[in-house]
Amino acid sequence: MYDRAAKGERAVLVQTVRAGDSDAAARLDEFAELAASAGASAVARVFARVDTPNARFLLGTGKVEELRELKLANDADLILVNDTLTPVQERNLEKFCECRVVGRTGLILDIFALRARSHEGKLQVELAQLKHMATRVVRGWSGLDSQRGGSIGLRGPGETKLELDRRYLRGRIQQLQERLDKVALQREQTRRSRQRNAIPTVSLVGYTNAGKSTLFNRLSGADVYAADQLFATLDPTLRRIDGLPSGPFVLADTVGFIRDLPHDLVAAFQSTLAETRDADLLLHVVDAGDPERDQRMADVDAVLAEIGAAELPQVLVFNKIDTLDDAAPRRDDVEGGRQPRVWISAAQGLGLDLLREAIVEQLGRDRVRTMLHLAPEQGRLRARLYEAGVVQRETPADDGGWALALDAPRTRLQALFGLGDGDGGFLRGALAGVAASHGAE
Structure with missing residues (x-):
């Protein structure tokens, strides 16, 4: 060898x-x-x-x-x-x-591995690397066939160096998975806290190097690292945005997607990608000057489908219009305004007001704000609604039940319609005639 x-x-x-x-x-x-x-x-x-x-x-x-x-x-x-x-x-x-x-x-x-900076990011990358490496532990160096044993009580064939390496990898993978499970639990608790406070999440998604981090900095005033290179940003960043008519929201910048994204990476980054999966709105950032932009958009949609975020409302953000000839900021509405397309340049700050208007409209669209009365025997459904983060406040009812003020996107409530034990059917019927709010109250 x-x-x-x-x-x-x-x-x-x-x-x-x-x-x-x-x-x-x-x-x-x-x-x-x-x-x-x-x-x-x-x-x-x-x-x-x-x-x-x-x-x-x-x-x-x-x-x-x-x-x-x-x-x-x-x-x-x-x-x-x-x-x-x-x-x-x-x-x-x-x-x-x-x-x-x-x-x-x-x-x-x-x-x-080069880009990971946070503790969670490093754990996720190491887990994906070890899973990939586990099938590739081979004779890349000499001495793999040396045997342990020979001392009293340890004689016998023992274990080869290859087997020891594989055992180490299995143990390390399990250890990393347990650590990431704890991080995922912490993220879930933070996410539920935001949901209970009725603070929506807007997640930036898109092909790598489409300009997501530059746009994140423009909208949030942050100073996240941004560069003209693939996967310049790996670790997720969240910032609260105030001052819009729709109220505050949390803006999340996550890792960029790419065609044929390795499944080990998708699996390892589940807790990070949960910020996208559980978002109320996606800003799908596209490089407007990319000749392959239609294919890039299809690749991003494929990853969104893989992580269960394909049905979330989107605003298509065509970025980098400064690279196009005679392009100007504009907004195109399709599907009755349900999927606006906004043409901007994050680097030059062009069209950001149009984008903010689209965000305000989409966060207010199909948002359900209503009161729901639950009987005393419906405590299980009450707990599930709190877990989903759709309850804004609660007051006790005269019959011993609860009057819950719900405030959430209709899509999040519809996800509860499939609950068993009759809870899903009750919720679907109770909300059947409730009109969605349009705009902030």
Whole structure:
């Protein structure tokens, strides 16, 4: 076995191409940006046709030979493949090319490790990395077959170094998961507190490098790090916004999305993505000058569907209009005003008033403010309403029950309609004739 190089900055980029692919060049350009974000310098690029994946290398044997020659000719010490590699394929490519080979998932994980700053972010990234690594613990160095044992009471085959590494990984993964569960509980308690106080949450979502953090700074007056690079911001940031007619709301800036986002990352970042899943409104930020913007929007919608946020109301924010010719701030209303499109430049502060108007309207739209009477035997439903954060205040009723003042988006109340034990049906019937509020009271 070769010894893996400690360096890894001169990289050969490999873009796989399958039948029907029409955007391979664009995907390779984005992959090159990912590589640069990780600190790698692309010294060569190559396209590889993969109609039937090779079980040994993913690529065809002829392409693998070409790849090794490219690596030698360019003095590269790293090969980055824009595709999913199995552990066997990754190991075989490393052995044949005698250098480190990293797939798309491994590269994104490496960037996330660079960007994580908060305690929670570091835990989430480490968990995702270890889950990815757990299937790739191989003979990357010598001495893996050494045995423990030999002393009195410990003789016998013992455990190989490989088995010990796997046991360590399993233990560390469990430890990280327990820590993240505690963080998730703390986040949930904070979120419920905001909901009980009827403070809505507006979450910024969008493709990475669409300008979410710059917009967050403009709207909140914060100083969150923003840069023209993929995944410049990883850790979530929340700020309370006051001074609008609709009342205060919490603005959340979260990690940007990307096509083919690794599932391990989605799983590890559940507590962070909960700020998006439980938001009252999404600001879907789009790079207006991106030639691939329609595909980018579809990729973001796919991730939103994966985390259960596809049905949340959205404002489409077409950012970076300063990169377009003769573009001016404007607002386009579609679907009867239910999904406004606002054209802005966060960097230059253009169109922000139009965006604030759209936020105020959407937060007031379909918001239910009503009184609900519960009988004494409906204590379980009362507890569920409090848990959902839809109760603003409560007064005791003459019959021993409760009069609850509800204040919440209709979508949050509708999520309770599926409750069992008759609670969901009762709630649906009680709210059937309640009109939604439009605008702040």
